[in-house]
Structures are given as structure tokens and as C-alpha cells.
Amino acid sequence: MEKTKVALVGMGTVGSGVAKLLLDYGDRTARHAGRTLWLEKVLVRNPERVRAVELPDGVLTSSLEEITENSEIKVVAQLIGGLEPARTIMLQLLESGKDVVTANKALLAEHGPELFDRARELGRSIAFEAAVGGGIPIITPLSQCLTANRIESIHAILNGTSNFILDQMDTRGSSYDSAVQRAQELGYAEADPTMDVDGSDAAQKLAILAHIGMGLKIHWSEIPCRGIDSLDPSDLQYARRLGYRVKLLATAQMVEDDLELHVAPTLVKMGTPLSEVHGAYNAIRVVGDAVGKVFFHGMGAGQMPTASAVVADLIDTAVGRAAITFRTLKLWSENTPRVTPRQYDQVPGRYYLRMRVLDEPGVMAKLTDVLGRQGVSIASIIQHEEETTATDTSPAKDTNSQAIVPIVIMTHETKEGALRKAVEEFDQLECVFGGCIRMPVRE
Amino acid sequence: MEKTKVALVGMGTVGSGVAKLLLDYGDRTARHAGRTLWLEKVLVRNPERVRAVELPDGVLTSSLEEITENSEIKVVAQLIGGLEPARTIMLQLLESGKDVVTANKALLAEHGPELFDRARELGRSIAFEAAVGGGIPIITPLSQCLTANRIESIHAILNGTSNFILDQMDTRGSSYDSAVQRAQELGYAEADPTMDVDGSDAAQKLAILAHIGMGLKIHWSEIPCRGIDSLDPSDLQYARRLGYRVKLLATAQMVEDDLELHVAPTLVKMGTPLSEVHGAYNAIRVVGDAVGKVFFHGMGAGQMPTASAVVADLIDTAVGRAAITFRTLKLWSENTPRVTPRQYDQVPGRYYLRMRVLDEPGVMAKLTDVLGRQGVSIASIIQHEEETTATDTSPAKDTNSQAIVPIVIMTHETKEGALRKAVEEFDQLECVFGGCIRMPVRE
Numbered sequence: 001m002e003k004t005k006v007a008l009v010g011m012g013t014v015g016s017g018v019a020k021l022l023l024d025y026g027d028r029t030a031r032h033a034g035r036t037l038w039l040e041k042v043l044v045r046n047p048e049r050v051r052a053v054e055l056p057d058g059v060l061t062s063s064l065e066e067i068t069e070n071s072e073i074k075v076v077a078q079l080i081g082g083l084e085p086a087r088t089i090m091l092q093l094l095e096s097g098k099d100v101v102t103a104n105k106a107l108l109a110e111h112g113p114e115l116f117d118r119a120r121e122l123g124r125s126i127a128f129e130a131a132v133g134g135g136i137p138i139i140t141p142l143s144q145c146l147t148a149n150r151i152e153s154i155h156a157i158l159n160g161t162s163n164f165i166l167d168q169m170d171t172r173g174s175s176y177d178s179a180v181q182r183a184q185e186l187g188y189a190e191a192d193p194t195m196d197v198d199g200s201d202a203a204q205k206l207a208i209l210a211h212i213g214m215g216l217k218i219h220w221s222e223i224p225c226r227g228i229d230s231l232d233p234s235d236l237q238y239a240r241r242l243g244y245r246v247k248l249l250a251t252a253q254m255v256e257d258d259l260e261l262h263v264a265p266t267l268v269k270m271g272t273p274l275s276e277v278h279g280a281y282n283a284i285r286v287v288g289d290a291v292g293k294v295f296f297h298g299m300g301a302g303q304m305p306t307a308s309a310v311v312a313d314l315i316d317t318a319v320g321r322a323a324i325t326f327r328t329l330k331l332w333s334e335n336t337p338r339v340t341p342r343q344y345d346q347v348p349g350r351y352y353l354r355m356r357v358l359d360e361p362g363v364m365a366k367l368t369d370v371l372g373r374q375g376v377s378i379a380s381i382i383q384h385e386e387e388t389t390a391t392d393t394s395p396a397k398d399t400n401s402q403a404i405v406p407i408v409i410m411t412h413e414t415k416e417g418a419l420r421k422a423v424e425e426f427d428q429l430e431c432v433f434g435g436c437i438r439m440p441v442r443e
Numbered sequence: 444m445e446k447t448k449v450a451l452v453g454m455g456t457v458g459s460g461v462a463k464l465l466l467d468y469g470d471r472t473a474r475h476a477g478r479t480l481w482l483e484k485v486l487v488r489n490p491e492r493v494r495a496v497e498l499p500d501g502v503l504t505s506s507l508e509e510i511t512e513n514s515e516i517k518v519v520a521q522l523i524g525g526l527e528p529a530r531t532i533m534l535q536l537l538e539s540g541k542d543v544v545t546a547n548k549a550l551l552a553e554h555g556p557e558l559f560d561r562a563r564e565l566g567r568s569i570a571f572e573a574a575v576g577g578g579i580p581i582i583t584p585l586s587q588c589l590t591a592n593r594i595e596s597i598h599a600i601l602n603g604t605s606n607f608i609l610d611q612m613d614t615r616g617s618s619y620d621s622a623v624q625r626a627q628e629l630g631y632a633e634a635d636p637t638m639d640v641d642g643s644d645a646a647q648k649l650a651i652l653a654h655i656g657m658g659l660k661i662h663w664s665e666i667p668c669r670g671i672d673s674l675d676p677s678d679l680q681y682a683r684r685l686g687y688r689v690k691l692l693a694t695a696q697m698v699e700d701d702l703e704l705h706v707a708p709t710l711v712k713m714g715t716p717l718s719e720v721h722g723a724y725n726a727i728r729v730v731g732d733a734v735g736k737v738f739f740h741g742m743g744a745g746q747m748p749t750a751s752a753v754v755a756d757l758i759d760t761a762v763g764r765a766a767i768t769f770r771t772l773k774l775w776s777e778n779t780p781r782v783t784p785r786q787y788d789q790v791p792g793r794y795y796l797r798m799r800v801l802d803e804p805g806v807m808a809k810l811t812d813v814l815g816r817q818g819v820s821i822a823s824i825i826q827h828e829e830e831t832t833a834t835d836t837s838p839a840k841d842t843n844s845q846a847i848v849p850i851v852i853m854t855h856e857t858k859e860g861a862l863r864k865a866v867e868e869f870d871q872l873e874c875v876f877g878g879c880i881r882m883p884v885r886e
Binding site for chain 1: 460464468471472475476477572578579580583584586587588589590591592593714716719731732733734735736737738739740741742745747748750751752754755758759762763764767768770771772773
């Protein structure tokens with residue numbers, strides 16, 4: 001049987017999973033690729049370290065040249081995270097004539113245009129199914145299966161860590177901090193989970209999906225983004241009482257020829273498929289004008305799900321499919337049509353607001369006055385019976401022992417800009433303690 | 444821009460949808476295929492008939508030779524249903540050097556081996572994303588994205604008509620007949636819906652999925668199959684009371700090296716994604732040993748969803764991806780690994796049983812005696828308070844005016860064979876009226 005020699009750069013969690021699939025289950029790849037994918041080299045920093053997966057002698061190396069200068073190695077899976085040296089290594093691999101597979105979404109979101117241009121100039125390909133949604137097939141469906149559609153919207157849960165944390169807060173009433181700790185214990189969250197919980201990771205993935213689906217070409221950091229780190233378990237309980245669950249939702253929605261685009265903790269109507277995504281799972285809901293709604297759900301991270309996608313890309317690359325897709329789609333090139341992101345201030349929607357206010361006459365009048373002046377109309381109000389004291393959380397203000405009550409307001413449809421201004425005004429009011437939590441609502 | 448000439452055979456619902464996408468939205472296919480898909484010919488029986496989609500002059504033809512003898516036409520979508528003349532036309536297209544795209548799952552389930560062998564001999568390809576799950580990407584995910592996995596199981600709702608009927612019976616308490624009528628009014632069911640409601644359509648699609656996913660090579664008619672046509676709205680209500688919904692579920696599940704395989708109305712635990720598939724939607728839940736659970740949901744039929752899949756296949760074929768997939772996967776060939784279907788009698792599971800019995804002493808003892816002798820143990824019993832009289836539905840038996848009560852039994856885990864024998868014995872009992880309904884239970 002024909003043999004295609006492949007190499008891996010990096011032997012962390014995902015790299016070990018890929019090695020395991022190639023070494024222990026070579027018969028599968030042989031069957032589906034019509035050839036053996038032969039693991040020739042694995043680049044690591046320290047070849048002496050004991051590995052979870054046992055590799056044949058001579059496979060481990062600390063020298064990139066052993067890969068770049070071996071003309072028999074055709075395909076390389078680049079599996080180290082971060083931007084550097086990942087970017088430099090990726091360019092060196094392309095320059096040396098390798099087709100590349102990667103799971104590094106940060107790298108693509110940051111340097112996609114440069115890497116893709118260079119690969120095109122060199123006649124090489126980059127495949128990246130594992131970069132978004134882990135093992136869930138989503139890059140291939142968007143780049144192949146749904147190409148007859150105008151993609152109208154993508155609504156997605158793209159960060160499993162945040163989803164796990166929200167699920168813990170929702171179903172167990174855990175505090176944010178203890179949910180984060182639990183996620184770390186289970187290996188779902190990094191020691192520093194900032195990129196997961198502040199929405200950056202989801203924004204990077206959304207930038208990639210919206211580029212493929214809709215031709216969006218902006219830097220991911222320009223996507224309006226709020227994280228889950230300021231939420232309280234009570235927000236999930238209020239949401240539930242109102243008939244919603246809170247999800248860190250990545251949204252790309254065409255409105256005429258503009259693209260509404262944001263990542264934010266969002267109230268998602270209970271009973272809809274997205275509201276039922278639990279634990280560390282991911283899900284992507286795509287609407288195309290021909291196909292209608294299509295929904296994809298599965299593990300968005302983890303060793304073997306991600307390795308599943310990487311090996312599929314290795315097969316696609318070895319058999320030549322990846323090269324065709326790469327050539328015809330012209331991703332991140334001058335030929336990609338541009339869509340304009342809609343001004344975030346102009347994005348319409350209903351909102352959930354929660355704040356903690358002094359329990360004294362006239363407070364509600366002040367709040368409704370602010371909303372009224374911004375043209376935001378109120379759909380419902382919950383004033384919770386539980387009370388705390390200002391000293392608990394707001395020692396800076398001189399209101400010791402005054403009663404404080406949480407207030408939750410659901411608005412009618414308004415604009416993000418009007419709401420933002422209202423929240424800024426709330427934050428200036430003496431009677432409002434701590435920040436005002438706001439979340440868009442999705443029916 | 445480069446141009447690939449394509450033709451359609453058939454201009455029914457799906458054909459019109461495909462023509463619409465090619466003619467009105469050519470810019471999309473051009474963008475995603477890197478070339479124009481040029482609709483050169485459409486074969487119809489009567490070119491004079493007025494069509495829903497207006498075609499350029501000279502495109503309609505009633506002569507297959509205008510397609511087979513035009514060497515500029517490279518790809519043909521074969522969109523007529525049934526087995527003949529679909530099979531003969533498909534062979535003629537392949538012989539004349541065309542790559543073929545089809546949505547005809549019956550044709551593939553029946554003549555897959557012959558058609559695929561012939562295409563391979565001729566160096567041609569067949570693409571068929573639209574044959575299963577309509578617009579839902581499932582053939583491509585199974586043939587490309589999940590190829591690093593051993594597929595452990597496929598559980599799927601593959602017939603939108605049945606799902607719509609069950610949903611009407613469940614949510615509106617409609618009778619089976621009125622639900623069928625409603626489905627016909629809305630265009631979800633054919634005038635003769637037999638293939639939809641008796642499970643044949645789902646069995647054909649399951650045969651295709653299990654072939655790609657697990658290497659199953661049996662004729663679809665060998666798949667044990669029960670339909671929804673004997674169900675009563677009360678079955679859906681009992682199921683709901685027990686915490687389940689009834690779905691026509693297609694199951695392919697590896698048990699060691701055997702494949703459990705069947706299509707049957709099944710009690711699906713409420714709250715699981717499959718239980719929440721409503722209306723005419725389809726869904727496929729795939730478990731792979733690396734990727735874990737992956738779930739796909741969308742419109743399984745209908746003009747534009749199916750056309751979306753057909754056009755994606757036209758693009759895949761025009762750019763050369765379909766040829767690679769076809770060549771490497773060797774579907775329906777001698778090279779496909781075989782799995783052995785597990786003896787249906789040996790398939791384990793819990794069961795729901797409903798029957799109508801005479802309300803007299805000793806009946807329950809007779810029923811439990813039968814179950815006991817077959818080694819089937821009872822988990823719970825519902826004896827409904829509502830009563831009917833035997834004359835309502837069973838005029839043949841001489842039991843006028845005797846009270847009849849429905850009894851629902853949930854069993855503990857047993858074997859299909861033991862249950863079948865018990866049901867055969869029930870059907871012989873004087874005190875049991877009409878057939879005994881049995882459905883497997885899926886947690």
C-alpha cells in the first residue's frame with residue numbers, strides 16, 4: 001500500500017492523541033485514505049522526556065530541520081499553541097514544501113491572511129478543521145457542504161470551558177470562582193483561563209467561521225466581546241425563572257448586507273437546541289437560505305475529539321482534497337468578498353439587566369428615568385425579596401447597614417447603543433452598587 | 444472564469460430547486476467552485492410543460508442523448524426517483540463519461556454495488572450527500588471528517604414524514620389517520636406514504652449510513668424494520684407520562700464486532716437531543732471512539748434543503764473532490780470491510796408493551812405468566828382508568844359489552860427474541876384484543 005509520510009510539531013495533549021490514532025489505528029487511516037499515513041517525525045523540545053504514547057525509535061526529534069529537510073515528509077500537523085514560535089514554524093514548514101494541518105485558531109485568527117497568502121504563493125495548503133469546534137465537523141460543512149447557500153446566520157457556543165462553568169453555576173448554583181476551580185480540576189480550564197472566560201477564544205473562532213461562511217474580514221479583536229467573568233449564579237437563576245439559560249453565545253447574523261457580530265453571555269430561550277448544550281460541549285447553529293437551519297453539536301475540545309479532526313485533515317491533505325478546497329475557496333485572500341460589520345451601537349435586541357440598588361424611595365424612578373431618556377422600554381421587572389447589606393460588597397461607599405436589593409429588568413427591543421448609554425448612566429448613580437450586568441436575549 | 448457544464452435529469456421539486464440555485468445564484472457556486480457551473484441541459488419527459496423555474500431557451504430536452512452525446516457536459520445530477528428508469532439512466536450517464544450526483548437513496552440502497560462498481564471501472568464518480576438527511580451534511584462528515592474514528596453507533600431520525608406524523612399525534616393528540624392527512628396537505632407526505640410510515644425509507648437510508656460508517660454490506664430489506672402505522676395517540680401519551688417521546692429511530696450500534704441494526708418506533712428519553720427533534724426535521728447522532736458524540740440536525744427533505752446538498756455535490760464533483768473521495772473510500776466494493784449484523788433475536792433492550800385486555804380477574808396473571816416463561820421481567824405497569832367496550836374495535840370476538848382496559852408494561856432489559864415470543868403468545872390469548880404494540884426503549 002502507498003505510504004504518505006507525516007510529521008507532528010508538538011506532542012502535548014492533542015499531539016499525543018494524533019500519534020495514538022496514527023500508530024495504534026493505522027488500519028483506519030489506511031482504509032479511508034487508500035494509503036498508510038506513516039508517522040515519520042515528531043518535533044518536541046525535549047526528546048528525552050517520557051511520553052504518554054510510546055513512539056518508535058528515531059521518531060522524536062528536537063530539530064525542525066529533520067522535518068523541513070526531509071523531502072519524503074509531505075504533510076505536517078502543527079500542534080503547538082500560541083502565536084510564536086507557531087507562526088514562524090508554520091512559515092518554515094510551508095517554505096520547505098510541506099502541506100500543513102493545524103488546530104491553532106489563535107494563529108489563524110491573528111495571522112490567517114499572511115499564512116494563507118504565503119501558502120498560496122508556494123502552492124501549498126493549510127487545513128484547520130480542528131481549529132473550531134474541536135471534533136465537530138464544521139469547517140468542512142461550511143467550506144463544502146453548504147456552499148450553495150447564502151449563510152444568513154451563525155449562532156454558536158464555541159468555548160467549552162465557559163459553557164462548563166455556566167452549566168455548573170446554573171445546575172449547581174456554584175459561584176463563578178468555584179465553577180472555574182472545578183473546570184481546572186477536570187482539565188477543562190487552563191491555570192489562566194482568561195482567554196476562555198473573557199470571550200477572546202470564542203471571538204477568534206467566530207472570526208474564522210464568519211470568514212468562511214460570510215466573507216468577514218476583520219481582526220477578531222474588533223468583534224464586540226463580553227465575557228462571563230462578571231456573572232453571578234443569581235443571573236442564571238433569574239434567567240431560568242424568565243424561561244432562559246445563559247450561554248456564552250457567538251453571533252454572526254446578516255441584516256440586509258451588513259453583518260451583526262458579537263460574543264456575549266446571552267439569555268437563550270429554554271427548549272431551543274442551543275439552550276440544551278451542557279458541560280464542555282460546543283454547538284453551532286447555521287442558517288442558510290436554501291438549507292434552512294442546520295445544527296451541529298459535539299465535544300469542542302479535548303484530546304481525542306481534537307485529534308479526530310486533525311487526523312481527518314491529515315487524510316484530506318494526503319489524498320489531495322485539502323489542496324482543492326484550499327485553492328478554490330481562496331480564504332483570507334483579496335478575492336474573498338467583504339461584508340461590512342454592522343455598527344454595534346445599531347444592533348437591535350431585547351436585554352436583561354441586573355443591578356444592586358439601595359432599597360429606598362425614589363430609586364426605581366431614577367432607573368426608569370434613565371431608561372426613558374434613552375428610549376429603552378421595560379418589558380418586566382423582578383425585584384428580589386432577598387436582601388444583602390451594602391457593606392458586603394461595596395465598602396467604598398458610605399452606606400453602611402443600608403439595605404440593598406437586586407433588581408432585574410427585561411427590556412423590549414432596543415438598540416445596543418441606547419442600552420450601553422443607559423448602563424453608563426446607571427453606573428454613575430449613587431443608588432446603584434457594583435456594575436450593572438447586561439445580557440442580550442435570544443428567543 | 445472557467446466553466447463546467449452540468450445537466451439535470453428530472454425537473455420535479457428538487458430539480459427545480461437545483462435549477463434555481465444554478466441560474467439565480469451562480470455567483471455563489473462560482474465563488475465556492477472557482478468556476479461557473481453552467482446549466483447546459485435539463486432532461487424532462489415533456490419539454491412543453493410550463494415550469495416553476497424559467498430556463499434559458501434550448502436547455503429543456505426530452506432526449507437523453509443530448510446529454511450523453513455532449514462531451515462538454517461533465518457532471519449530471521440524476522434527480523428522478525424510483526428504481527427504473529433511474530438505474531438505466533444512471534448507467535448510461537456513467538458509460539458516456541459523466542460524473543453523477545444523485546439524491547435517490549432507494550436506487551443506491553438497491554443497486555449501490557452495481558452502480559459503484561461500474562463507476563469505478565469507468566473511472567467516474569457518484570456523489571450522494573442529498574440521499575440521506577436532505578440538506579444536513581452527513582455523508583461528507585462520515586466519509587471525510589470522522590474517518591479517524593471507529594464509528595460505534597448511529598442513532599437517527601431519517602424520515603421527516605414519520606417524524607411530523609408522530610409530532611402531530613404527540614403534541615395535538617391527532618389520530619394516526621388525521622396526522623397522515625395533515626402531512627399530505629402540507630406536502631410532507633406522498634399520496635401513498637407507505638414507504639415513509641412503514642420504515643422502509645429509513646431502513647434504506649440507514650443501510651447507506653451504516654455502509655459508510657461501519658462497512659455494513661447487507662440489503663436494506665434485511666434490516667429488521669417496524670413502522671409507525673399501528674401506533675395510537677395513547678402510545679405517545681403513555682410514553683410521555685413515562686418520560687419519553689416516540690420517534691421512528693434507525694439504529695446501528697456496534698456490540699463487540701457485531702452490528703445491532705433495526706428501524707422501529709422507539710421510546711426516546713425526554714430531554715435528549717433526539718427526543719427534541721420536531722416536525723419534519725431529521726437528526727443523526729453519531730458516536731465515534733475518538734470524537735465522542737456528534738449530533739447533526741436539520742431539514743431532511745424539501746425542495747431547497749435537498750437542492751442545497753445536490754449543488755454542493757455538483758461543486759465537489761466539478762472541482763475534483765468527489766472523485767478523490769469516491770476513489771479512496773471504495774464504497775460498495777470488495778474492499779469494504781464487512782461487519783456482521785447481530786442476530787435480531789439477541790439484541791438486548793428494555794421494551795414498552797401496550798395491549799387492550801378484558802377487565803376480568805385472572806387476566807394479569809395470564810400476562811405475567813407469559814412474560815415469566817419467556818424470562819421477561821416487568822419494571823412497571825400502567826393500567827389506565829379509561830374504559831372502552833370490546834364492541835368498539837373488536838366486533839369479531841363475542842364479548843359484547845364486556846369492559847376492556849388498556850395495559851402498558853415496561854420491561855427490564857431482555858432480548859428482542861424473548862419479547863417477540865411473549866407478544867406472539869399474547870396475540871393468541873382470548874383476553875387480549877387487537878395487536879400488542881411493542882417498542883424498544885432508549886435511555
